[in-house]
Amino acid sequence: MPFGFHPLWLVVLLVIVLIIFGPGKLPELGGALGRGIREFRKTSNELSEEMRSAIDESRGSGGDPGPTKAPTATASTTTTEPAQAARTEPEAKG
Numbered sequence: 435m436p437f438g439f440h441p442l443w444l445v446v447l448l449v450i451v452l453i454i455f456g457p458g459k460l461p462e463l464g465g466a467l468g469r470g471i472r473e474f475r476k477t478s479n480e481l482s483e484e485m486r487s488a489i490d491e492s493r494g495s496g497g498d499p500g501p502t503k504a505p506t507a508t509a510s511t512t513t514t515e516p517a518q519a520a521r522t523e524p525e526a527k528g
Contacts (some may be wrong), residue, residue, distance in 0.1 A: 455463060 451463075452460065
């Protein structure tokens with residue numbers, strides 16, 4: 435049972451559509467449905483490609499890359515660096 439439909443229901447639906455539209459109109463309906471699906475896929479692919487290129491351009495141009503976690507300084511890094519710099523400055527001058 436593909437897609438949750440019993441095969442008998444699909445046959446009944448096909449017979450009803452055949453009765454309503456007639457055998458001469460079915461090829462036109464099928465072609466119109468195919469063109470509609472094709473156009474939808476084409477537009478969907480173009481839109482997704484446009485979004486990808488816009489994202490790539492924003493990342494490559496140095497723009498806002500989006501939400502990223504900024505590096506944070508730890509207490510040990512901020513306290514030891516000035517102390518080390520203060521110790522090396524007098525030795526370099528003398």
